[in-house]
Amino acid sequence: MGNIFSMQKLIKILILINIISCISFLSYSQNDTTRYEVYASKYLLGTLIEGKVIVNDINDGRKILYLAFKEIEKIDSLYSYQNLNSLLNRINKNPDKEIKLDDETYSLLKRSKHYSALYNGLFDITIGKLVDLWGFNSEREIRIPDSSLIKQYQSFVDYRKIILNDQNKTILIRKGMNLDLGGIAKGYAIKKACEIINQFGIKDYFIDAGGDLYISGLNAEHQTWHIGIKHPRKPNSFVASFRASNIGVATSGDYERYIEIDGVRYHHIIDPRTGFPGNKCQSVTVIMDDVEQATAFAKYIFLLGYEGFRKSSFSNIPYFIIDASGKVHYNEIFKNNYNLKIIEE
Amino acid sequence: MKRRDFFITTGIIGSFYCLRKLKAFDYLPENNYLSNLLIITDDCDKAVNLLQPHLSKLFNSSMEIKENGLTGSINADIVAVTALGLLNYKTEKNPIANILFNLSKSLNLPQKINNPKLLSITSKNTKQPNSISIFSDLKLIERIPISENINDYKIQNNFGELYFNLTDRKVWVKGSSCKHKNCELQGKIHNSGDNIICIPNRIRIEINGKHFFDAKTY
Numbered sequence: 356m357g358n359i360f361s362m363q364k365l366i367k368i369l370i371l372i373n374i375i376s377c378i379s380f381l382s383y384s385q386n387d388t389t390r391y392e393v394y395a396s397k398y399l400l401g402t403l404i405e406g407k408v409i410v411n412d413i414n415d416g417r418k419i420l421y422l423a424f425k426e427i428e429k430i431d432s433l434y435s436y437q438n439l440n441s442l443l444n445r446i447n448k449n450p451d452k453e454i455k456l457d458d459e460t461y462s463l464l465k466r467s468k469h470y471s472a473l474y475n476g477l478f479d480i481t482i483g484k485l486v487d488l489w490g491f492n493s494e495r496e497i498r499i500p501d502s503s504l505i506k507q508y509q510s511f512v513d514y515r516k517i518i519l520n521d522q523n524k525t526i527l528i529r530k531g532m533n534l535d536l537g538g539i540a541k542g543y544a545i546k547k548a549c550e551i552i553n554q555f556g557i558k559d560y561f562i563d564a565g566g567d568l569y570i571s572g573l574n575a576e577h578q579t580w581h582i583g584i585k586h587p588r589k590p591n592s593f594v595a596s597f598r599a600s601n602i603g604v605a606t607s608g609d610y611e612r613y614i615e616i617d618g619v620r621y622h623h624i625i626d627p628r629t630g631f632p633g634n635k636c637q638s639v640t641v642i643m644d645d646v647e648q649a650t651a652f653a654k655y656i657f658l659l660g661y662e663g664f665r666k667s668s669f670s671n672i673p674y675f676i677i678d679a680s681g682k683v684h685y686n687e688i689f690k691n692n693y694n695l696k697i698i699e700e
Numbered sequence: 701m702k703r704r705d706f707f708i709t710t711g712i713i714g715s716f717y718c719l720r721k722l723k724a725f726d727y728l729p730e731n732n733y734l735s736n737l738l739i740i741t742d743d744c745d746k747a748v749n750l751l752q753p754h755l756s757k758l759f760n761s762s763m764e765i766k767e768n769g770l771t772g773s774i775n776a777d778i779v780a781v782t783a784l785g786l787l788n789y790k791t792e793k794n795p796i797a798n799i800l801f802n803l804s805k806s807l808n809l810p811q812k813i814n815n816p817k818l819l820s821i822t823s824k825n826t827k828q829p830n831s832i833s834i835f836s837d838l839k840l841i842e843r844i845p846i847s848e849n850i851n852d853y854k855i856q857n858n859f860g861e862l863y864f865n866l867t868d869r870k871v872w873v874k875g876s877s878c879k880h881k882n883c884e885l886q887g888k889i890h891n892s893g894d895n896i897i898c899i900p901n902r903i904r905i906e907i908n909g910k911h912f913f914d915a916k917t918y
Contacts, residue, residue, distance in 0.1 A: 494900050566917050583915075613885075
C-alpha cells in the first residue's frame with residue numbers, strides 16, 4: 356500500500372516537473388525570438404523622412420519599408436511644394452480654372468480647408484506665396500521682404516476663397532493664391548506609410564517626417580518609444596523627453612529654418628495676420644491620435660501663443676510649449692500619461 | 701523599379717538592430733567577439749539572408765546594422781574588428797573566423813564589384829562615439845575616426861558644396877553653398893547619433909554610435 360502511495364506521489368512529482376519544464380521551454384522559446392530594428396531614410400517632401408520597423412526577419416523589414424517609402428514618394432510627387440511638377444503646383448499654376456481632382460486629393464484638400472477654418476485661419480493652406488516671398492519655400496536666400504510686397508501677398512492668403520465643388524470634385528483658386536500643404540502633406544504621408552506597414556501586421560514601428568512622427572507599439576526593448584524634444588536654443592541638446600505609443604507627435608519651432616538680422620530671428624512659420632514670422636513661441640509639441648491634424652494644430656498654437664491657447668477649448672490636448680521668453684508650459688495629461696521628463700530648460 | 705534596385709539606386713540607408721543578447725560560444729573570451737563587421741557586397745539581400753542566422757554568434761551584445769550605398773568600383777570583402785584588433789578570417793582558426801570564412805565563400809568575396817553597398821554591423825556596447833560617417837546624396841562617401849583633427853574637409857556634389865571641421869571629437873560646418881545656412885547654424889555636434897543635415901545640398905554628417913532616444917521631434 357505504502358509502495359503504491361509512493362509510486363502515485365512519484366508520478367505526480369514527475370508530471371509536475373514535466374509541466375514546469377514545458378512552461379520553461381515555451382517561455383524560453385518565446386523570449387528567444389530575435390527582433391530586429393530595420394531603419395531606412397530618404398529625402399522627400401523637402402525633408403529627411405525616416406522609418407523604423409521591428410520585425411523578426413531583416414529582409415521582411417526592408418521590404419515593408421520599401422513599400423512604405425514608395426507610398427511617401429507618391430505623395431511627394433502629388434503634393435510637394437518643392438516639387439515643381441507636383442499636382443499641387445499644377446493647381447497653383449492654373450488659377451481661376453476649375454481643376455478636376457481624384458478622390459484622395461479632393462479629400463485631403465477638403466480636410467486642409469477644414470483645419471484652416473477650425474484653427475481660425477492661423478493655419479492657412481493659401482499661405483504659399485507669402486512664405487515664398489520670404490524665401491523659406493525655396494533654395495533662395497532668406498531676406499526681409501519689402502513691406503508693401505508683404506501687404507500685397509497677405510491679400511492672397513484666405514482659405515475661404517478656395518472653392519471646392521463636392522459634386523464634381525473640383526477646386527478653383529484665386530489668381531495670386533498659392534496652396535502650400537506644408538505640414539499637412541507630411542502628416543498625410545506619415546499616415547499613408549503607417550497604413551502600408553499595418554497591412555503587414557507589424558505593430559511596432561515609427562515613421563518620422565522631419566520631426567513630426569507617428570509611433571506605434573513598443574520599441575525593440577519592449578518599452579514605449581522614447582522621444583526627445585529638441586531644445587529650441589541649444590542646437591544639439593534636448594529640452595525634454597517622453598515615452599509614448601500609438602500616437603502622432605508634431606512640433607513647430609522657430610529654430611529649424613531661420614536667419615538672424617540685427618539680433619532678430621526670422622523663421623519659416625509666417626503669421627497670416629501680420630505677414631511676419633510668429634513671435635509668441637520658440638517651440639510647440641503636441642500629441643494627437645491623428646498625426647495629420649497634429650501638424651496643423653502645432654502651427655496654430657505656435658502662432659496663437661501660450662496665453663491665447665490656454666483660454667481656448669483645445670487646452671486639454673497634451674502640449675509642451677516653450678514661449679517666446681523661453682518659459683516651459685505643459686499640461687498634466689502630457690506629464691502623467693507620457694512620462695514627460697524635463698532635461699534642460 | 702524593383703525593390704532591390706530601389707535600395708541600391710536611391711542609396712536608402714538601412715539600419716538593423718539585433719537586440720537579444722545570446723552567447724553562442726560561451727567559451728570564447730569577451731575580447732574575441734566582434735565589435736564591428738563591414739561587408740562590402742552588391743547583393744545585400746543575399747548577404748542579410750546568409751548573415752542573419754549567425755549574428756547572435758558573432759556579437760555578444762545587441763548590435764546595429766546599417767546599409768549604405770557606396771560610389772565607384774570597389775574591391776568587395778569582409779572586414780572584422782574585435783577589441784583585440786583586426787580579425788583575419790582567412791588565416792585565424794576559431795568559430796567566428798570560420799563563420800566569416802564561409803560567408804565570404806558564399807558571397808564570392810573578395811571580388812571587384814561595380815555597384816557596391818556596405819553592410820556595417822557595430823556592437824551597441826560601444827558607448828563612446830568612435831567615428832563619423834559622411835553621406836553625399838545618401839551615399840556613404842567616407843568614415844573618419846573621431847579622434848582625428850581635420851580642417852576644411854570639403855564635400856562636393858551636384859547640389860553644392862560644404863566644408864566642415866573635426867577637432868576635439870566635435871564636428872561643425874564652417875561653410876556651405878546653400879542659401880539657408882541651417883547646417884552652419886547647427887553648431888558643434890559631439891554625441892553618438894548626432895547629425896548635421898544640409899537638405900539643399902543633400903549632405904549629412906553623422907557621429908556613429910548608439911542613439912540616446914528612439915526618435916526626436918523638432
